Amino acid sequence: MKKTTRRRGALVGGLTRGPYELWAVIFILVPLAFVAYYAFTDNDFRFTTDNIARFFNATSSVTDAAGAQSEVRTYLVISWRSLKLAFLSTVVCLVLGYPLAYIISRASPKAQKTMMTLIMIPMWMNFLIRTYAWMTILQDTGILNNLLGMLHLGRVHIIGTETAVVIGMVYDYLPYMILPIYSIMAKMDYKLIEAARDLGCRPMGVLRRVILPLSMPGVVNGVTMVLIPSVSTFYISQKLGDGMFFLLGDAIEGQYTANNLHFAAAIAFILMIALLAAMAVMRRLTDKYTYGGQ
Secondary structure (H helix, E strand, O other), X not given: OHHHHHHHHHHHHHHHHHHHHHHHHHHHHXXXXXXXXXXXXXXXXXXXXXXXXXHHHOEEEEEOOOOOEEEEEHHHHHHHHHHHHHHHHHHHHHHHHHHHHHHHHHOOHHHHHHHHHHXXXXXXXXXXXXXXHHHHHHOOOOHHHHHHHHOOOOOOOOOOOHHHHHHHHHHHHHHHHHHHHHHHHOOOOHHHHHHHHHOOOOHHHXXXXXXXXXXXXXXXXXHXXXXXXXXXXXXHHHHOOOOOOOOHHHHHHHHHHOOOHHHHHHHHHHHHHHHHHHHHHHHHHHHHHHHOOO
């Protein structure tokens, strides 16, 4: 009887997982396999590592403010710039999103629904429209400078700077940081927080010893959901960066537009491996911090 029940449970579980597993194979594993295949083949589809080597060895000449020229590793510089801006955007999203997720999780059910709706409303609009809206706000003749002029506070130049790119990334990806953290905090047993306070733990101690470890899975998911699109974005950097900041997403898009599909796939493959390695290290450190290394 028990074996029959287990078999039925396994059958039901298999049928339940089946559609998702099929979807994952068709739309995740197969495209990734094609990316890897194109990355390690040439235009005649013969195996080669030239595309990978080109990523690390390609050089270009740059001119500094003093007019001096120097040779740099083109795609390594682009990678560093992309990671730097993505890291800054992720940190800002975490600093803003973590306390907001905690506030929402402690509110009444009705207030939670209202606040979550307000967070989700911008995501109902098209990504391109949201980016153009920030262009209107941040450009030299935009709303921000007009407001500063009315207040006699001078003018600022933001479009075409790294600050504008970070602002666009934070605005577009902040909900992806809030939602995973909120989903974890909403299920948190607040009796543990009350017990910590009753035992004399101060607010910062409660945050460090109770709230942060319990919410760490949500933090990891939020960081993942913000970091990956921030590294690979290209439209935000093109519009808010005014074409002055060439990121990895721009490099992939440019090579694809030029029909250099194999090199575009190589850049995407290297980016994918780097992100997977970073996520693995992060999850390992998080598990050690949260579960004491078990």
